Amino acid sequence: MNPVSGYETEAGDVVWLRLDVAVAAAARREAARLARRIGMAPVRVAEAELAVTEAATNLQKHARDGALALRVTAPRGRAALELLSLDSGPGMTDLGSALTDGVSGSGTLGVGMGAIARFADVFDVHSLPGRGTALLARFWAEDGPGPLPDSDEPEVAGLTRPISGEEVCGDTWAARTEHGSDGTRAVTVMMCDGLGHGPLAALAGERARAAFRAGAHRSPQDVVRALHAELRGSRGAAITVARADFSRGVVEHCGVGNVSAFVVGGEKRAPLLSLPGIVGHQLPALRPFRTALEPGAVLVMHSDGLSDRWSPADLPGLFTRQPTVVAAQLLGQAGVRRDDAGIVVARAARG
Ligand SMILES: [Mn+2]
Structure with a gap:
């Protein structure tokens, strides 16, 4: 592409x-x-x-x-x-x-x-x-035309909240959409949970975002390898990188450590498995995973600052909303107070 x-x-x-x-x-x-x-x-x-x-x-x-x-x-x-x-x-x-x-x-x-x-x-x-x-x-910020350009690009948004008592958050996310000349519409998304919390965890997150920005047009596995190199000497992090190709109906992902990721479609959710390890410290042998992405399905990735025991069936109508609202409602319903929390949500453009 x-x-x-x-x-x-x-x-x-x-x-x-x-x-x-x-x-x-x-x-x-x-x-x-x-x-x-x-x-x-x-x-x-x-x-x-x-x-x-x-x-x-x-x-x-x-x-x-x-x-x-x-x-x-x-x-x-x-x-x-x-x-x-x-x-x-x-x-x-x-x-x-x-x-x-x-x-x-x-x-x-x-x-x-x-x-x-x-x-x-x-x-x-x-x-x-x-x-x-x-x-x-x-x-x-500025008045302008209502509709955005490239309105058929995927929508992606996230939300972070530090643990009570901290100003900065060790959980972070980043995303890059791709609008191919061949008509493909895809988004690569990273969810990163810097170990622990506070400034050192936030620093690991900053470095992860910088490495993600620098890693355009790579596979999720290669992005995780680049993040591993960049995070050496840091706290380390749990990271999942997923590339959702809405045109071809497939998610490719690579996850190391405890980040929860799901493809949500209707009342079902398919978990995206991650491998044991710590990005920046100890990387397992990486292999690609592929998961089907049905039309209308939504990609959700979050840190362990949210319980992973939510169910789409208990959240009627949520997964048709704006990604920001999906992230906020899930944080409100499943968020735990004893840890930093971070969530990112991506979906295909709605016609
Ligand atoms: Mn955490």
């Missing part, structure tokens, strides 16, 4: 805000700071601030437990501010009315969600009644 276009994307800094009395003010301040950093026009900054404040107030009033995440991303090379809201219930039982301002005033999380949806350039939400809601609102 001869890639003629594509883009790289990777984990960046995520500002996590836990629920407390000051969450709305803190979220607003942080949103304004990030929005200005990417050159957003003042009027648009004010709108983003309003949406973020609304989301924070909603969580504070109605959620049992929850968090907001704010970050700068660049999906397909276009800078944006992203707001994610996660909660563990009660959740919205009626999304339809929740999206209509003033209709669902009866103490659900839906209050004001219509306002957030209207302000955002991209809005998506998934709710599990009684269990939790994940909401995404994206604000482009």
Whole structure:
């Protein structure tokens, strides 16, 4: 295949805000700071601030437990501010009315969600009644045409969250899409769990991302070998690299250490096996694995900061949502607090 276009994307800094009395003010301040950093026009900054404040107030009033995440991303090379809201219930039982301002005033999380949806350039939400809601609102840095170029490229997004008490995260991800001249659409994705947590684990993750960037157009096995060389002398990491070729319907992957990876299709998930070892310390004999990728299937890879005991059947409707919402909802439902957490999700473009 001869890639003629594509883009790289990777984990960046995520500002996590836990629920407390000051969450709305803190979220607003942080949103304004990030929005200005990417050159957003003042009027648009004010709108983003309003949406973020609304989301924070909603969580504070109605959620049992929850968090907001704010970050700068660049999906397909276009800078944006992203707001994610996660909660563990009660959740919205009626999304339809929740999206209509003033209709669902009866103490659900839906209050004001219509306002957030209207302000955002991209809005998506998934709710599990009684269990939790994940909401995404994206604000482009610059006004521009609605549809993105190359909209038939695969979609990929991830999310990381440090262990409680740490500022930096040892889990990280990176992805590179390929848009071949022969019409192929593929994405190569890395999930990396730097051993332990804190700055040294984060450093291993940084080195892994740099090596991944440098390793374009290689097979997953060769990328893992390159990562192994780059991570010598570091903490070491568990890493899975997978190349999902949506045109040919196949995933090729290579995993070393404890990263969970699945192809999810319908109510089933097929695990992508990894080999024992530590990237940077001890590499086993690598061999390629191939797994079928049915139309509509989604690739999910996450660290052990999420329990791997989730089931697609328990998450109805989730795997048709935006990859960011899939990642956020899975983190909310399966995340553990005693470790760094990282997840990345890739899917074919939806026509
Ligand atoms: Mn871990």
